[in-house]
Amino acid sequence: MNNQQDAVFADATQDVGDAIIELESVDKFFGSFQALKDINLKVGKQEVVVVCGPSGSGKSTMIRCINRLEEHDSGRIVVDGIELSEDVRNIQEIRRETGMVFQQFNLFPHLSVIDNVTLAPRQVRHMPKKEAEDLAMKLLERVRIPEQAKKYPGQLSGGQQQRVAIARSLAMKPKVMLFDEPTSALDPEMINEVLDVMKDLAREGMTMMVVTHEMGFAREVADRVVFMADGQIVEVGTPEHFFTNPREDRTKLFLSQIL
């Protein structure tokens, strides 16, 4: 982890060394509604950034812009030195380097667990079948469900499905992992099994952007916490700063509601 402990307050655009994700004055509209307003954020290599804020604040939209599931209307988004543009090759390249985990898991229900995991390496990276399956088994062990490899997603619990989804993303050996409320659709008793896997991942040095309401996770794992409201980044800080001494009133209000 790239801890910035001495920084009392970490600015959104602070120098984070080698930035792997850069957002520069990004705006996004849905019709006449402005979902993102002048977003500026840099994420450094191996950094874990937790994004929180009230619903409708643009958290999901922001990370969905990073791999072009949503198209931003102005500003720049650069991932690992590649600028997101209309160029389909750039988009594909960024998607290959960027894993994403969804709130609803979005596993492919017609494929077995192992086929879910091997699909992208085989189809996109043209990995031989044997090699892809070895990789998949290794990843399934890492998310602690190797014994479910032959089952279909519908036969797994929510927590297991989400761990498979994480393994599926990791199979592409991404440089960045985006998590869009990964535990929001889970029953309470399954949240921890997913968070544990994510903590392992953070400890191993994966660059992560996590949209979540799990403040415990943010406190324990995040290098920085980004607080958003009404499409804007309101405040960015280290967890200690964010939870003990927030600067903005909006942040204080949010924390008082959620903690």
Add this chain to the structure above:
Amino acid sequence: MTTSTVDRSKPPGPGTRASTWARRHLFRNWGDSALTVVFGGIGLYVAYRFFVFVFVNARWEIIETNLKLLMVGRWPVPHLPRIAVAVGVFALWGGLIAGLIAARQMRRGAYLPATMTPLGRAGDLLRRFGLVIATGLLLLAMTDTSGPWLMAAGAVAGGTIGRFLGAWIGKRVLPRWVSRMGMLVLAIVPFVIYFYLVDAVPLAEWEGFFFNITSAAAGIILCFPLGVLLALGRRSQLPLLRTLSVGYIEFVRAAPLYVLLLLANVSLEFFVPPSIAPSKVTRAVVTFTLFTAAYLAEIVRGGLQSVPRGQEEAAKALGLSPTRQIGLIILPQALRNVIPAQIGQFISLFKDTTLAGLALGILDMLSVAQAITQQDAFRGQGLIIETLVFVGFMFWVGSFTMSRESQRLERKLGVGNR
């Protein structure tokens, strides 16, 4: 209350006597009893008349005499063995594919062979194809030559050998090029059979039930890719492609099939000289294909809409190309979700092949059925009922089997329990 009353501590279960059941469901009160008597009486009367007709009064000798005409029209007798060969090869081919699929599923652990004893498997086959087998035996019983028996024996042998051979091959791990070649061979088998048959008897002379079956099969196979492409075209981002697809679908769906068939019969002469104009059978198949594709496109579009957006997003996020997003993620789920509607459309096409008889003057089974009542031996005896019942029965056997198989396929692919 005395001890003779019903024991109320136990719920009335399935174990209650028939008379109790009848009292509860059929004769609960005066109104119920009256309805039961009236409709029961009508039902029994109709059933009685039907049985009397089928087993006593009907003169099935008109079918017996003309069985060959009904089945294959005027197909030259010297070339009949070719049909037998074709049927046998098709049975082998179908068995081979079924065996390969079964072996593949077993390898993936999708179903457990232990639950299927040989006896259980025979019972399963009988439940699936018992109707077809019984009908086949009925038809065989009406023949007085050995040819059909040989053909049936060949079909059964071919299917059985193919099934076991397919399972045997499917268990083995083959080099990639071998399995690719094998698939190629399997794919061209229908074409080889087609040319083998056309080589002896030109397409224009394919008649009887043979025409109904082959033209329906050709229409189903050909309309499938076209229908899927039209459905994708309708959802395309490209305005031209979308407009063309929508225009085509809406135009074809607005026209009755019968009108299209009549048009196919006369309009081609405007554009091409009669010398190179395709045969009536070709025109029928092309019309069936174009017509069913439009309906299939709408069915597939429904399937595409039933796949959650998250599936496409997950495929995108993994970096799959648009073609692979559709081909590997969206379409397989979309097609699976609309199997019943697709098969329904195919059943419809199978039955609609009878329209070609009247519209194009092809001697399909229905046309034969009408024509034979005018033969010297049967004229003026009102035997049209017998022949129509027979034609209806044959189509029912085919349609019902397709419908049952579609339900089975649906269950197997696990629609509704994901």
